[in-house]
Amino acid sequence: xxxSITKISDDLKEFAVKRNWEQFHTPKNLSMALIAEAAExxxxxxxxxxxxxxxxxxxxxxxxxxxxxxxxxxxLRMSEQLDIDLxxxxxxxxxxxxxxxxxxxx
Amino acid sequence: xxxSITKISDDLKEFAVKRNWEQFHTPKNLSMALIAEAAExxxxxxxxxxxxxxxxxxxxxxxxxxxxxxxxxxxLRMSEQLDIDLxxxxxxxxxxxxxxxxxxxx
Amino acid sequence: xxxSITKISDDLKEFAVKRNWEQFHTPKNLSMALIAEAAExxxxxxxxxxxxxxxxxxxxxxxxxxxxxxxxxxxLRMSEQLDIDLxxxxxxxxxxxxxxxxxxxx
Amino acid sequence: xxxSITKISDDLKEFAVKRNWEQFHTPKNLSMALIAEAAExxxxxxxxxxxxxxxxxxxxxxxxxxxxxxxxxxxLRMSEQLDIDLxxxxxxxxxxxxxxxxxxxx
Numbered sequence: 001x002x003x004s005i006t007k008i009s010d011d012l013k014e015f016a017v018k019r020n021w022e023q024f025h026t027p028k029n030l031s032m033a034l035i036a037e038a039a040e041x042x043x044x045x046x047x048x049x050x051x052x053x054x055x056x057x058x059x060x061x062x063x064x065x066x067x068x069x070x071x072x073x074x075x076l077r078m079s080e081q082l083d084i085d086l087x088x089x090x091x092x093x094x095x096x097x098x099x100x101x102x103x104x105x106x
Numbered sequence: 107x108x109x110s111i112t113k114i115s116d117d118l119k120e121f122a123v124k125r126n127w128e129q130f131h132t133p134k135n136l137s138m139a140l141i142a143e144a145a146e147x148x149x150x151x152x153x154x155x156x157x158x159x160x161x162x163x164x165x166x167x168x169x170x171x172x173x174x175x176x177x178x179x180x181x182l183r184m185s186e187q188l189d190i191d192l193x194x195x196x197x198x199x200x201x202x203x204x205x206x207x208x209x210x211x212x
Numbered sequence: 213x214x215x216s217i218t219k220i221s222d223d224l225k226e227f228a229v230k231r232n233w234e235q236f237h238t239p240k241n242l243s244m245a246l247i248a249e250a251a252e253x254x255x256x257x258x259x260x261x262x263x264x265x266x267x268x269x270x271x272x273x274x275x276x277x278x279x280x281x282x283x284x285x286x287x288l289r290m291s292e293q294l295d296i297d298l299x300x301x302x303x304x305x306x307x308x309x310x311x312x313x314x315x316x317x318x
Numbered sequence: 319x320x321x322s323i324t325k326i327s328d329d330l331k332e333f334a335v336k337r338n339w340e341q342f343h344t345p346k347n348l349s350m351a352l353i354a355e356a357a358e359x360x361x362x363x364x365x366x367x368x369x370x371x372x373x374x375x376x377x378x379x380x381x382x383x384x385x386x387x388x389x390x391x392x393x394l395r396m397s398e399q400l401d402i403d404l405x406x407x408x409x410x411x412x413x414x415x416x417x418x419x420x421x422x423x424x
Contacts, residue, residue, distance in 0.1 A: 015200070018209050026160055027162070029258055029259060031159075035144040035145060038177075044137070047241060051132075065188075065192075066199045069192070071181055084171045089174060090175040092172070138361075139364050142358075142360050145354045223412065239371040243359045244360065246356055253349045254350065276400065278411050281407040281411035294382065296382070299323075302326060304387070315336050
């Protein structure tokens with residue numbers, strides 16, 4: 001994993017340890033927390049048209065970026081708890097997708 | 107953003123462009139695709155105990171890592187579409203969390 | 213559908229019409245609103261143990277019942293918009309489940 | 319609750335008991351199963367335009383109705399486990415919504 005992501009992941013672990021939250025951060029619970037954050041992202045877009053969703057700005061865009069950050073935070077926490085290298089898994093999955101969705105068929 | 111994440115994000119964009127999928131990748135649609143992947147992650151854990159969720163292995167762990175990759179992929183696609191720097195947003199959100207959840211109160 | 217569910221569904225439609233919300237209540241948008249409510253339900257349980265989740269009471273139980281009501285409301289709105297008889301579909305699905313999960317195999 | 323919903327709820331309980339699934343049907347686990355089904359509903363609509371989502375037909379409409387049935391099934395299972403009267407909770411929530419969203423302000 002890139003240095004910066006490893007550093008963020010370590011800082012997130014330290015944050016949880018200091019607050020005695022590690023006991024709650026089972027993969028099961030983290031998957032729930034992650035989807036709850038994903039839903040907060042969905043909420044920002046649910047009544048918008050496709051076009052409106054493409055042109056959010058200012059405070060709304062800032063809020064959306066923080067919901068995305070929350071998702072990323074739980075993704076990194078879960079990676080750490082399950083000892084998964086998120087970047088490698090992503091590269092592997094992209095290779096699978098290349099095979100599954102060949103360009104000519106699209 | 108770190109070099110490697112930028113590279114993944116660029117490759118994901120190219121993947122979408124080549125398949126003429128960019129038209130579908132509005133932030134609204136991507137938020138739906140992201141939560142659908144988050145739900146596939148939840149499905150792996152829904153009938154497991156907390157302890158069982160901590161000791162998944164082998165094929166199951168591999169599948170979980172790919173669900174997490176899918177979430178990350180949509181997170182990067184949305185970052186790109188909305189011109190959000192995910193790493194910066196995450197650092198900002200972590201600073202906010204430090205203030206919101208002071209250590210002594212936990 | 214039973215009289216009472218039909219009545220609730222009609223009242224929900226009237227509620228939306230009066231507020232000029234029908235334009236937003238496409239099946240696509242309603243599916244997003246529904247999952248956002250489902251996530252609020254998940255949030256109530258995400259850090260609880262299995263046992264704790266079984267013994268929620270008072271104000272917390274009331275809040276949970278309202279999240280469930282919100283899910284049901286969007287389920288009825290979507291049924292109405294797509295002209296689906298939710299009760300019949302549920303009975304059909306239960307019959308399918310009987311076949312899919314025979315008792316002896318469990 | 320209306321007779322028919324009570325009957326469906328009883329049948330669902332019997333279905334779970336016969337398969338020895340009651341042990342898995344904690345409110346926590348059911349909230350996860352419910353959102354996983356809600357996500358399958360979302361998946362049907364994620365790449366559709368608002369208009370396309372309004373005109374689904376045939377096999378696709380049937381599948382959507384079964385996803386909605388699955389959500390309703392878990393909603394009833396959770397109501398039963400938490401001793402919540404879903405119909406009453408829904409009526410209460412609708413009364414709250416009337417106050418929260420007065421017609422003139424919409």
